[in-house]
Amino acid sequence: MGQAVEVYSLFTDFDISLFCAGKHFRLYEKLGSHTVTHNGKEGVHFAVWAPNAASVSIIGNFNGWNPHSHRLFVRWDSSGIWEGFVEGLRLGEVYKYHIHSNTGEHLEKADPFALASEQPPHTASVVGTTWYQWNDQTWMRQRQMYNALDKPFAVYEMHIGSWLRDLSDPGRFLTYREVAGKLVPYLREMGFTHVEFMPVMEHPFYPSWGYQITGYFAASSRYGSPQDLMYLIESLHKNNIGVILDWVPSHFPGDAHGLYKFDGSHLFEHEDPRKGFHPDWKSYIFNYGRNEVRSFLISNAFFWLDRYHIDGLRVDAVASMLYLDYSRDEGEWIPNEHGGRENLESVHFLKELNEAVYAQFPDVQTIAEESTSWSGVSRPTFDGGLGFGMKWMMGWMHDTLNYFKEDPINRGYHHDKITFGTVYSFHENFMLPLSHDEVVHGKKSLIYKMPGDEWQKFANLRTLYLYMYTFVGTKLLFMGGEFGQTSEWNVNQSLDWHLTQFEPHRGIQEFVKDLNILYRTQPALYERAFIPDGFQWIELGDHENSVFVFIRRGGTPSDDLLVVLNLTPMVRDYRVGVPTAGLWEVILNSDDVSYYGSGIPQGAALSEEMEWMGCADSITLKLPPLGGLILKQV
Structure with missing residues (x-):
C-alpha cells in the first residue's frame, strides 16, 4: 500500500x-x-x-x-x-x-x-457515495409549478420507521425502496401534494424520532443506502409529489462519537452552558457566531437540496434558536450586546441560510417551526424578515384544537378561538399544522380529542379537516390522522392500518381524499392563501348557534367558495348571506353518508334578494349536525 x-x-x-x-x-x-x-x-x-x-x-x-x-x-x-x-x-x-x-x-x-x-x-x-443516476428531470424542471406560494400545498407528515412495518415481521423496518412501493401509490390516491419526512439523518437513539442527529450528511442506514433514499425521492417526484425534509440546526446530542467536544474543545457548540446547553432536550446548541459552524450548517442544507433533490426544508425548533432565554429562568441566560433576549448570532445565521438557499435553489421552500410572535419570520430579509418561505401557524393549531375539544354545549363561550386567527393570519405565510407533536405524550390521537360518542367524534374531526382546508394558508396532516388513528403515535410500531376496514375510519379517509381533490382543483383555496382579499367573513358572531360562514376568493368571482360550519349537533335551517346572486351548489358536505355522516340532504340553493349578514342576497340552507358545507355558484 x-x-x-x-x-x-x-x-x-x-x-x-x-x-x-x-x-x-x-x-x-x-x-x-x-x-x-x-x-x-x-x-x-x-x-x-x-x-x-x-x-x-x-x-x-x-x-x-x-x-x-x-x-x-x-x-x-x-x-x-x-x-x-x-x-x-x-x-x-x-x-x-x-x-x-x-x-x-x-x-x-x-x-x-x-x-x-x-x-x-x-x-x-x-466511506460512501451520493452518486445516483437520477430520472426525475421533468419534476426538477417544473417543480416551481408545485412549490410556489400560489399553488396547492397539502403536506402528509410521516415518520418512515413507523408508517408501516413488515406485516410478517412487525419488528422489521421497511427499506426506503419498500416504502416507495407502498407510499407513492397511497399518496397519489389520497391526493397530497407533498410529503414531509421527519428527520432521516443518522441518529443513534431511535426514540428521538430523528431529532438527535449525529450524522448530518448521512441518510439513516436503518432503512437502506443513500441511493435507496434517492430512489424513494425520485419515485415521489415522478408522480408529481414534492419532498420536504425535517431539518434540525438547533441542537445536537452529546453522544461520545458525535459533534460534542469534537476535538476536545467546544468546537461546534458554545462553551458557556447558558448559551450552549439546551435544558429541554439535554442537548447542545450550535455556536452560530462561529464562521466555520455556519459553513457546516448551510452546507448541510445545500447538501440535501443538491444531492438528494429535496424540495423543501422544515426547520425545527426555530423559536429555541431565536431567544437566549428560551426555556431558561432568570440568571440562566446571557443577554445580547444590547441587553436583549434575542439571539443576534442565530438571527444572522437564519437570514444568511435563507438568502443562500433561495439564491441557489429558488424553486424550493424553507418552512419555520416557530411558535412565538417574532415578526417577519416569512418575510424577505431585505424587508427586515428572517427570509423563510412559510411559518407553522401554531396559534391557529392550539386555538382550533382547544375549541374542538369543547363539548358543543360550551362552544359558544369559546367562539373567539375560531375567529381570532384572522386577526393575524396574514402577518406571515402560514402553514396550518396538525403534526406529530399533537398526538404523543398523553395528548391523545386527533379522533380522541373530539367530544361525544363515536359518531360525533368522527363528525367533529371531519368538520375540523374541512375548516383547516378552507381556512387561509397551506396544510399539514400527520400520518394516521387521515383515517382517524385511535391510539397515540408510537414510534416503535406501525400505524393501525387495520382500522380502515371499519366504516367510520374508511369514511374519514375517503373524506380527506376528497378534500385534497377539492383543494387542488379550486383556485380560491390556494391562489390567495396569503393575501387578505382571499378571505372574507360573512358571519363570525353567531356564538349562540356556533355557526361560522366565510368566503374564499379566487382570481375571478366565479371561483369564489362559500363555507358554512355548524359546530353543534343540531340540524339547522339557516339563512346565509351570499356575495353574488344566483344558484349556489354544495360541492362538498362533510355529513355525506359516504363519509359516515348522517346524510342530511342539501341540494342547490337559489338566492333571494333579501339582505342578510351584510349581503344584498341570501340563501337558506339546511345545516348538517357537526358538519360543514362548501358551496360554489353554478
Missing part, C-alpha cells in the same frame, strides 16, 4: 478562505471521505476540521483500529483542517477519526461529513 497516508488535498486556497469566513456552502465536496485517484492510485481522501487537536489519525478495520498507523497531516494555513490520502481503501470501508486533543484527551469520533454510517447501535462512519 506504500506510505500509510500521503499528502494530498481537495482544497484550494479559495476554499479555505471561504470556509474560514463562513461562506463555503458546499463543504461536503471537500470535507469527509471521498474516493479519488491520486497519482494513478485509487484510494480515499480524508479531511476533518479539528483545530484543537494535537494529532488526528484514521482508524478502522483496515488497520485494526490502530491510532498510530494512519496519521493525517494538518494544513499549514491555520484552518484547523487535517487531511490525507490512503491508498487502497474502497467504498464501504468503516472508519472513525482518532483525535488526540491539545488537552491530552484521546477521542474516537464519527466523521461529521460522512455520507453513510453503520447501522445503530454501531456508530462508525462508512
